[in-house]
Every structure is written in C-alpha cells, then in structure tokens.
Amino acid sequence: MDIKNLKKQAQKELNLLVKIDDLKEFEKKYLGKKGKVTELLKSLKNLPQKERRLIGKEANELRDKLMLAIKAKKEEIKRNEIEEKEKQEWIDITVPAKKIEKGHLHPLTQVAEKVEEIFMSLGFSVIEGPEIENEWYNFDALNIPKDHPARDLWDTFWIKEPSTKNQEPKLLLRTHTSPVQIHYMEKHKPPLRIISPGRIYRYEATDASHEINFYQVEGLMIDKDTSVANFYFIMEEFFKSFFGKETKIRLRPSFFPFTEPSFEIDVLCSICKGKGCSVCSQRGWIEIAGAGMVHPNVLKAVKINPKNWQGFAFGMGLDRLAMMKYKINDIRLFYSSDLRFLKQF
Ligand code: PHE
Numbered sequence: 001m002d003i004k005n006l007k008k009q010a011q012k013e014l015n016l017l018v019k020i021d022d023l024k025e026f027e028k029k030y031l032g033k034k035g036k037v038t039e040l041l042k043s044l045k046n047l048p049q050k051e052r053r054l055i056g057k058e059a060n061e062l063r064d065k066l067m068l069a070i071k072a073k074k075e076e077i078k079r080n081e082i083e084e085k086e087k088q089e090w091i092d093i094t095v096p097a098k099k100i101e102k103g104h105l106h107p108l109t110q111v112a113e114k115v116e117e118i119f120m121s122l123g124f125s126v127i128e129g130p131e132i133e134n135e136w137y138n139f140d141a142l143n144i145p146k147d148h149p150a151r152d153l154w155d156t157f158w159i160k161e162p163s164t165k166n167q168e169p170k171l172l173l174r175t176h177t178s179p180v181q182i183h184y185m186e187k188h189k190p191p192l193r194i195i196s197p198g199r200i201y202r203y204e205a206t207d208a209s210h211e212i213n214f215y216q217v218e219g220l221m222i223d224k225d226t227s228v229a230n231f232y233f234i235m236e237e238f239f240k241s242f243f244g245k246e247t248k249i250r251l252r253p254s255f256f257p258f259t260e261p262s263f264e265i266d267v268l269c270s271i272c273k274g275k276g277c278s279v280c281s282q283r284g285w286i287e288i289a290g291a292g293m294v295h296p297n298v299l300k301a302v303k304i305n306p307k308n309w310q311g312f313a314f315g316m317g318l319d320r321l322a323m324m325k326y327k328i329n330d331i332r333l334f335y336s337s338d339l340r341f342l343k344q345f
Contacts, residue, residue: 003058006036007065014069020077027070037063107345108215108334111322112197115217118241119195122234124219127196129180132159134169137179141301142258150257155203157212173201176315177218178258181294185302190222190309197318208330215318220294222304222311228261228293231312235291239267243325248274250285259292259313270324279329286324289316 010030017023030037040059044052105113116126135146144150154175161171180196197217204210221234232251239247248268256262267288269280276282291314296306319331326345328334333341 003040003055003062006040007062010066014073017073018077018080020074023070023073023077030066031063037066104345106342107322107326108318110345111318111325112215112217114242115197115318115321116195118238119219122237124193124195127180127184127194129177129183129196129198131174131199132171133174133179134171136169137182138172138174140169141182141298142178143295143297144257148257157201157203175202176200177216178313178315180218181220181298181313182302184220185222185304190304191224192220192222192311195219206332208332211319211331211335214331217316217318219314220311222294222309224309226311228312231291231293235265235314242321243267243270254290256290256292258295258298260295262290262292265289265291265314267324271327279327286320288320289314291315
C-alpha cells in the first residue's frame with residue numbers, strides 16, 4: 001500500500017474516533033508491534049537504497065505525525081468527556097432550596113410582647129426586676145409583716161444560704177411581680193407608670209391550672225389624683241386591645257395586703273360568652289388579675305407621701321392571658337418543650 005493512501009486512511013479513521021478505547025485500538029493498528037506503519041518501516045530494508053531513503057523519510061514522517069495526532073486526539077476525547085460530565089452534573093440554581101427550619105418566639109413571649117406594646121401605647125414603661133428576692137421586697141414592704149397570716153397566700157420557695165446561716169432578710173424566689181413596684185418606687189419619684197412582666201415561683205402541686213413557676217405582668221400607676229375610674233379605664237382599654245373590642249370586664253371585691261380597696265378582675269369568657277362552659281368552670285367569667293389602689297403603707301415604705309400621691313397596681317397572669325387567647329386548657333403545655341405544641345404559634 002502506498003504511503004499516501006495509508007496516511008489518508010489513518011486520517012479518516014482518526015477523525016471518526018470518539019472513545020478512548022477505540023483510540024488505543026487505532027494506535028495499535030498503526031504503530032503497534034505489528035502495526036501498519038511499523039510493518040512499513042520494517043519492510044524498508046528490502047528496498048533498494050535510493051527508494052529506501054525516499055520512502056523511509058516519508059514513512060518516518062508519517063509515524064511522527066500519527067503520534068502527534070494520537071496525542072491531540074487523546075486530549076480532545078478527555079476534554080469532551082469532562083464537558084459531558086459537566087453537562088450531566090449541572091446544578092439548577094433556580095430550584096427552591098430545602099427549607100431550613102426556623103425557630104420562633106415562645107407563645108408566652110409573644111403574649112408578653114403584645115401586652116408591652118399595648119401598655120406602652122398607654123404611656124407605661126417596661127421595667128424588669130430580679131427573680132431572687134429577699135423577704136422585705138416580696139413581703140414586708142408590701143405590707144405583709146412577718147408572721148402575718150397573709151404570707152400564707154403565697155406558698156414560697158425559700159433559699160437557704162449555707163455561708164450565712166441566719167441571714168436577714170431571708171432570700172426567696174419571688175412569689176409575684178409586686179416587689180418590682182418597691183424597687184421602682186425606691187429609685188423613682190412619682191408620677192409613675194410602669195409594667196413589669198416576669199417569671200414567678202410558687203411552691204405548689206402542679207395540675208392543669210397550676211405550675212410551680214409561671215409568668216405575671218405587674219402594673220403600677222401613681223399620680224396626684226389617680227382614681228378607681230382611671231384604673232377601670234386603663235384595664236378596659238387593655239383587655240379590649242388584647243382580646244378584641246367586644247371584650248367585657250368586671251371588678252369584684254377582693255383582698256391583698258398591699259392594696260385598699262382590692263379587686264379581682266374578671267374577663268367575660270371568650271369561649272361561651274358568659275353562658276358557662278368547662279373553660280370558665282361554668283362561671284361565664286374568668287379571673288385574670290388581682291388589683292387595687294396602692295395601700296398607704298406601701299407608699300410609706302418607699303418614702304412617698306400618701307397624702308400627696310395615690311394610684312393603682314395590678315398583677316396579671318400572662319399564662320392565663322395566653323390560655324384564653326389561644327384556647328389552651330393546660331398551663332403545663334407552655335413548659336413542656338413539646339414541639340408539636342409550640343409549632344402552632
Ligand atoms: N401580687 C398579687 C398576686 O400575685 C396580684 C396583685 C398585684 C394584686 C398588684 C394587687 C396589686 O396575687
């Protein structure tokens with residue numbers, strides 16, 4: 001076969017190649033031990049010298065060219081393979097990503113924030129107080145002297161202090177948010193308007209409506225001539241904003257050592273609208289807060305003259321607000337960390 005044809009044929013075959021295995025086959029076919037070009041080179045020795053030189057040169061050139069062409073083809077095939085892979089592994093960045101689970105605020109926090117928002121719009125500031133108190137703030141300053149039976153209204157977690165055995169006043173976990181009133185009035189002169197949401201502790205057996213800790217929001221307003229009428233207006237404003245315009249409240253006489261007169265605030269049951277149901281224990285009304293006009297002894301304890309200043313205070317159960325708003329029948333759910341419950345808010 002003459003060299004030109006061999007060259008043409010090789011070229012043609014090479015152009016059609018797409019697979020690396022075929023290329024190897026091709027290489028063997030032409031340049032292998034028994035390959036066509038190899039054979040050609042071997043056969044040179046049988047030719048007369050003149051032709052040998054001429055054909056030898058061409059044959060060598062053909063071998064070199066083929067080697068280069070094979071190398072180039074190898075690279076081309078590899079490049080194609082990579083391109084092909086890239087096409088298959090292409091990432092569609094417009095496909096929506098997997099949702100990352102986001103947490104959210106606890107329902108009680110949401111309720112506390114709502115309460116704060118409403119009272120702030122009525123001119124109240126939001127104040128915080130400590131959860132560990134001493135008995136002076138939690139009781140004495142609130143007109144509940146030692147050994148007074150009224151202390152039994154609050155079942156208390158007392159804190160033992162190992163280092164100082166007979167520490168006075170004794171430490172405790174606050175049983176209500178009312179001590180914040182004292183802290184605030186010690187440091188600020190009236191007129192005052194504050195609320196203070198926070199955690200409180202009671203040494204009690206737990207059930208659907210009792211927990212050993214829960215949340216209250218305290219309120220305090222002191223001014224020159226703040227009256228029960230002002231108090232009623234603020235409370236009505238608050239509950240209508242919180243539960244809706246048709247909400248009704250009522251005051252019942254009650255007793256707290258730190259208020260005189262004292263009231264219990266009831267809200268018309270949002271579930272039965274006053275008819276009586278299991279949520280309101282057939283009463284039609286739900287007790288939601290303790291309140292009253294601040295007792296003169298409390299003002300005296302913080303060196304505010306009760307002749308010049310007066311006002312009201314209230315303490316509301318945040319848990320109960322949340323339970324009514326979301327129709328939850330067991331307070332313990334708030335503290336269960338059960339995601340099936342929490343995810344609903
Ligand atoms: N501290 C009272 C309680 O926990 C509620 C209250 C607050 C009553 C302020 C009157 C005034 O029961």
